[in-house]
Amino acid sequence: MNDATTSLLTEHFSYTPLSLIDDIINSINNLIYQAISGLETSLIATPPERLGFAHATNGSTIPETDEDGNVLYPEAKLELENGLHQLETLLEANVDKAFDKFEIYLLRNILTVPEDLLSWVRLKHYEGLSFTASSDTPTPETINAQRKKLLETRKLNRSLKEECASNDAVISQLKSILSTVETAKPNGAEEKAAKPLDLSFLTSSPAARQLRVGVDAGSNVKHTPLTTNTTFILSQLPALQATLENLRPKLASLPGSGEAMETKSKRDERKAYIESRIRLHLERAGQLAMGDDGNPVVAGRRIDISEAHALENVANMLTREPQSS
Template sequence: MATSKQQENMLLTEHFTWPPISLIDEIINAVNEVLYSCTDTFEAGLSSADPALLGFPDRAAAENRIPEKDEEGNPVFPEAKLEIEEGILKLETLMENAVDKNFDKLEIYTLRNILCLRRDEDVAEWIRLGHYENLTIPSPDSNITRETLHALRRKLQETQKLHAALLAEKTRNEAQIQRLRALLQPSASLKREARTSTSPTKTSRSNGDAPFAFLTHTPAAQDLGVQALPLPSNGAPKTIDKGTRMPLTTHTTFTTSELPHLRQLLASLKPHLATKALPTRNEGEKEELARERKIYIESQSKRVLERRGINTSDGVDGAVEGQRVRSEEVRGLEGIVQGLSRGKVEEGDDGDAMDTS
């Protein structure tokens, strides 16, 4: 059976999570490290000093001894190194004894008066630590068997393993989120290029660090009404109010919802693609498609003209009258003409005209 002192040490160890004697040992070890560092520095200083300053010539003169000389004619004292080492060893031994004597007193005083329980009362049996709060202690006559204790111990171990696994998974998820955010976070060069670019559709996308930054941070994305994601400088996610959805999220959700209908259309077109002929439409459908196409072209043209400062209150027709044609627009028109020419050539080669209405 453990004695009262051992019970006290176990109680203090459980409370501090470390044995009380380990604190004294750490203090003594730290003092010894400082002691050895001082003696090493002291020895290095004496070894590098001139033996004449340490009194070795006077000792040789008192002993009627002529010291040896080196090649340059300077006196040599080979006994200096040995005496310095012996002196440092004696000094180190003296300091170690002083440290042991004084810190033994510190250890006795600390363990008897600081890291201890009260001596006048037996309080060890009445102390309850914080992690024992609301803990139901079974009665001594309960029928807890060895198998039950083993099962509880195994359950505790598995719970601790699960906790560690969840923490590791949380760390991996946070790292993955940071990597995904880095794909959308534009660099300083891309931001500067987006601000200074005169063409809304020509912006460098060769950004190796953030290859998808062009989705939200280019002038083309701003023209479509897609706002930049709320990415703060520290990479932490910004809080968004409930019910608020980002434009990019809205566009993506809408596109995803339309995918089943697009799949159905594709499945209906596959039989016609084999014969190189699309299903024909009646006159009413053609007129409706032409009207929708015209409305779309007028709305997009109006947006482009208004962005360039042209008044479109009287309509789109004639709004560009008197405006200077820019080089980017000329190159764009040339590309369209070349594309139409290639299309006509390919249509002539096939021999069959395809109805693309």
């Protein structure tokens, strides 16, 4: 019996042919065990004298007896156990030999399908089914391609979720900056008031209009969005950092420069850096004029007190250390 025949018969019977033969052999073995057990019970209950056991009658020895006065035969139990074991072994050997022939006969003549008829046999639950492959039948290559697409889609979904969470955190921080500011009472006690923070000066102030930042509906001049200027400034930071790293060794090699750099405060350095960047930006934009003495002249204006307060509030909120709750 080959694998195709075994598969067909297993699908037809809903169990393998060998399992049927094993059940028959197990049933016969159980009958043997029951017969041996019944024979053992009967022999133990039979008096040893009736089975042919007897003591010597020469009068020299006295046989052992139990509490009821019955004569004991210790050798009888051992001989019965050996005899029953030999009988069980003999029956099992005969059953195995006979049912090996029985198994071979069943598999060759009854539980089998001729090879020339195997491809023609169709079970009932196969009726009406078409076994011809269609054009859209998936192949291992297409399945692997779809699996790869699914993995890439999951990676993209995970990265988009992480980016969305990062954007939500940034938006939350920005909203916390724009939500409320702390004001002080006349007596010195602090009080939190729901006062909106006005940042319109960043896009609608005279300085913003002069630098053409933001949107001015009443002007025909093309304005640059604030994000464009911020992006440009951020793009210049790596070049500025590289230039700063190159200049630091040169400044340290100048005589007296080390002591001057140590005594100079960080606030003065920040102020000088900001002024230089503003001057460079104005020069590039063509808004920085040169005086008769060769020094640059910046066309400035007097800022309003509201703009100064707003800038001061923003600087305080960005530099304030978080208080422990």
